[in-house]
Amino acid sequence: MAYGAGHSKKSGQLLCAGFGLKYEFIEAHASTWPVKRMCSVLGVSTSGYYQFRKRLRLNGRCEASPRLLTEIRTIHAEMKERYGSPRMHAELQARGYKCCRNTVAKVMKTAGIRASMPRRFVRTTDSNHSLPVAGNELNRRFDSADAPDRLWTADITYIPTKEGWLYLAVVEDLYSRRIVGRSMDRTMESRLVVDALAMAVETRYPAEGLLAHSDRGSQYASEHYQRLLEKKGIRCSMSCRADCWDNAPMESFFASLKKELCHRMEYKTREEAKRSIFEYIEVFYNRIRRHSSLGYVSPDQYERAVKVA
Structure with a gap:
C-alpha cells in the first residue's frame, strides 16, 4: 500500500x-x-x-x-x-x-543488538591464613611484558552447576592475553592451582626468570604451589591484601567468561561445564575473540604476528 x-x-x-x-x-x-x-x-x-x-x-x-x-x-x-x-x-x-x-x-x-551483560560474582580468595606471602613485584605493570612468557598472572573463579560448584584456575600470559594454563575441579585445594601452573609450564617451556603474579590466597601461598615455582625458576608476585585491581587482567578475563558464556548457560553437571569452558577458552578466546588491548586481534593472531616479525 x-x-x-x-x-x-x-x-x-x-x-x-x-x-x-x-x-x-x-x-x-x-x-x-x-x-x-x-x-x-x-x-x-x-x-x-x-x-x-x-x-x-x-x-x-x-x-x-x-x-x-x-x-x-x-x-x-x-x-x-x-x-x-x-x-x-x-x-x-x-x-x-x-x-x-x-x-x-x-x-x-x-x-537492538548488544553484547550480553555481565553479572556480579563472588571472589574466591581466602587471605586469612598464616602462610608466607610474596611482595607485589608486578605492581600493576600489566603492559610491561616485552615478549611471551615473561609475565604470567593467575587466579581462581567458580562456575555454578546443578551438581554444585566447579572451580576454575587459569594462568594468563600478559604479553598476548592468552590463557596458557587451566585446571577445573570440584574443590579449591592447592592441587587446582598447581595443575594450572603445571599445564602452562609444560606447554610453554618458559625460561628462568618468569614472573608469576597472583592474589595472596591460601592456594597460591601453599607450599605445594611455591615448591613448583621454585623448581621451575619462576619468581613469585602477589597482590596487596583485598585489592582486586592488583590482578585486573584476571578479573577482566573472568568477567568476559561469565558474561559471554556461563551466565547464559545452566549446566547440569560439572563435566558439561568443563567441556563448555574448554571450548570457550581454547576455541574462542585464544583463537578468535578480538582483544581490545591487542588492537582487536586474538591472542593467537598476536603471537603468530610476533613470530613472523
Missing part, C-alpha cells in the same frame, strides 16, 4: 518498521534484481521502500546499512552475542567492510 494523504507520519513509521526486514533485503539486492519486482514478490510498496531509504539518509546512516545490518546480525549470531560495537567494528573491517565505528554503534543500537 502506498502512502496517501490520510496516512500520518507516525503510521508511516510503523508501517516501515513492520516491513523493515523486507526493505533491508531489497536494498541489499537492488543491484541484482529490479526493485519493483522484489517489492511485488515481497508484498511491499515501492513508495514504502523509497521512504525507508530516505529515512536511512535522514538518520545519518550509510547507504549500505541494510547490508551492514545483515552482516552484523550474522556476526552477532556467530559470536553467540558476545560482541559489542568496538569488537563488531573490528570484525567487520577484517571481513572487508568499510564503515566507521560510530555507524556500527548506531546500526546496532537501532536494531
Whole structure:
C-alpha cells in the first residue's frame, strides 16, 4: 500500500518498521534484481521502500546499512552475542567492510543488538591464613611484558552447576592475553592451582626468570604451589591484601567468561561445564575473540604476528 494523504507520519513509521526486514533485503539486492519486482514478490510498496531509504539518509546512516545490518546480525549470531560495537567494528573491517565505528554503534543500537551483560560474582580468595606471602613485584605493570612468557598472572573463579560448584584456575600470559594454563575441579585445594601452573609450564617451556603474579590466597601461598615455582625458576608476585585491581587482567578475563558464556548457560553437571569452558577458552578466546588491548586481534593472531616479525 502506498502512502496517501490520510496516512500520518507516525503510521508511516510503523508501517516501515513492520516491513523493515523486507526493505533491508531489497536494498541489499537492488543491484541484482529490479526493485519493483522484489517489492511485488515481497508484498511491499515501492513508495514504502523509497521512504525507508530516505529515512536511512535522514538518520545519518550509510547507504549500505541494510547490508551492514545483515552482516552484523550474522556476526552477532556467530559470536553467540558476545560482541559489542568496538569488537563488531573490528570484525567487520577484517571481513572487508568499510564503515566507521560510530555507524556500527548506531546500526546496532537501532536494531537492538548488544553484547550480553555481565553479572556480579563472588571472589574466591581466602587471605586469612598464616602462610608466607610474596611482595607485589608486578605492581600493576600489566603492559610491561616485552615478549611471551615473561609475565604470567593467575587466579581462581567458580562456575555454578546443578551438581554444585566447579572451580576454575587459569594462568594468563600478559604479553598476548592468552590463557596458557587451566585446571577445573570440584574443590579449591592447592592441587587446582598447581595443575594450572603445571599445564602452562609444560606447554610453554618458559625460561628462568618468569614472573608469576597472583592474589595472596591460601592456594597460591601453599607450599605445594611455591615448591613448583621454585623448581621451575619462576619468581613469585602477589597482590596487596583485598585489592582486586592488583590482578585486573584476571578479573577482566573472568568477567568476559561469565558474561559471554556461563551466565547464559545452566549446566547440569560439572563435566558439561568443563567441556563448555574448554571450548570457550581454547576455541574462542585464544583463537578468535578480538582483544581490545591487542588492537582487536586474538591472542593467537598476536603471537603468530610476533613470530613472523
